Amino acid sequence: MQVTVQPERTLSPLVKKLQLWGPLDDAAQEAILALPHKVEELLPHKYIVREGDRPSYSCLLLEGFAFRHKVLVDGSRSINAIHMKGDMVDLQNSLLGTADHSVQTLTRVTAAFIPREAIRQIAFDVPAVGMAMWYDTLVDASIFREWIANIARRDAASRIAHLLCEFGLKLEAIELGDRLSYEMPMTQEQLADATGLTAVHVNRTLMDLENRGLIARAKKFVAISDWKRMEDVAGFTDGYLHLRDESSVLQ
Amino acid sequence: MQVTVQPERTLSPLVKKLQLWGPLDDAAQEAILALPHKVEELLPHKYIVREGDRPSYSCLLLEGFAFRHKVLVDGSRSINAIHMKGDMVDLQNSLLGTADHSVQTLTRVTAAFIPREAIRQIAFDVPAVGMAMWYDTLVDASIFREWIANIARRDAASRIAHLLCEFGLKLEAIELGDRLSYEMPMTQEQLADATGLTAVHVNRTLMDLENRGLIARAKKFVAISDWKRMEDVAGFTDGYLHLRDESSVLQ
């Protein structure tokens, strides 16, 4: 893969994402936009990183959706994160060295590949950027913790409702949609692997949520009829996403 | 709380822990040891941080064990990590600002409290330390991902066997024990909250593992009879702990 420096605004989704956690001054923004990178289009279901790889590039999503997952020895799959525009989809793998999980596209994706050495450099040359990226990985970890609680302690209806609330809020945060109505890019089997259920039970649970008047569905589109009731069913509170956290180190 | 600078080797467990991820030169080590901090003794079951707090100190474990957990709206509890000597137990909470989960002692604990501003400063003044701390939080995230898979896709016996393998390996990594035989500081109820089970079922499962000749138990002590068989039952592979990862950014 060839790396080219593109002085345009290609990487602006990253600037926007990192600014969710706190303002960045012009110098910091310019430094991000100036990162060397190479843009690629990827088809659905394509692997970005495979478990065991030693990626030397980090992948930034510019368009489309992707997910992280592990495959266990018995062949079952566990999805542990869904990613969207502006997410550094394998910062974790590329800095850690050997990938402990795979990353795969969900839809058609446009992605920028940035050399990991460039990430490391900008992190320390421009501390504000380094802190924002560190913060970003800490928020990812916070979401992992919430998923552990979701899968460990909630029943099927709550788990799925929770995932739908989270997805809507994340879309809204990056100004890509409305928490109350959006296109959900996952199949029921993928939802199952993200919630520790089976595809059959996800199907029944979605129909149940629909029958109870909590959601409406049409093709891949989901509409949440009553956000408050949905939050109640999900046991959802948005603190773990750390959107608008007034007391972070970044403020 | 009063902060005092102690030029001794009190913080050496942190140096040792961070060196799991790669060597640190003398200057970096000295900088860590010189961090301002205050040492405290804590009784078992005492809260170090509560969800919703805005901690301005990070807590480093010098002795004893602690765990992180969330309490859901229905009152159920989800434990998402166990911590031991050398772990920065609430780096995540203190940098994020508002704690999204609680941290509690498991046993009697000796801990050093370090101001978060000092953490932030050392991270950028001494990039090697900053990178090691970032790396450390990435390994935590990797462990969270494995726990998601553990709870989502393994049965009760595998989940518990997996937790026992992980605990033993972590003890061994910090030279505090032997993976094959150690004192497990958790009650069966805590094990249940860490594996998404109930205390009753943990009890039955432990007895089952014992009857199958996989483990032996006496009081709080656990002995793993056959590591290889235990790994098989657990579906355990140690890659996600990133001990001896030859291709990280730190090497």
Add this chain to the structure above:
DNA sequence: CGAGCGTTTGATCGGTGTCAAGGATCGTGG
């Protein structure tokens, strides 16, 4: 020695998994 916590055991229930098959939708190529 007693209280409290943690462990063990039994009986029963229920949520979710499994297996199997049919139906809908989508993407692709003719």
Add this chain to the structure above:
DNA sequence: CCACGATCCTTGACACCGATCAAACGCTCG
């Protein structure tokens, strides 16, 4: 634009793992 195959969704019957409820037991530490 239609045909066709593949993927995804839906439905039913049944099985089973782990939850629940209840009670007794045994440490351990004041």
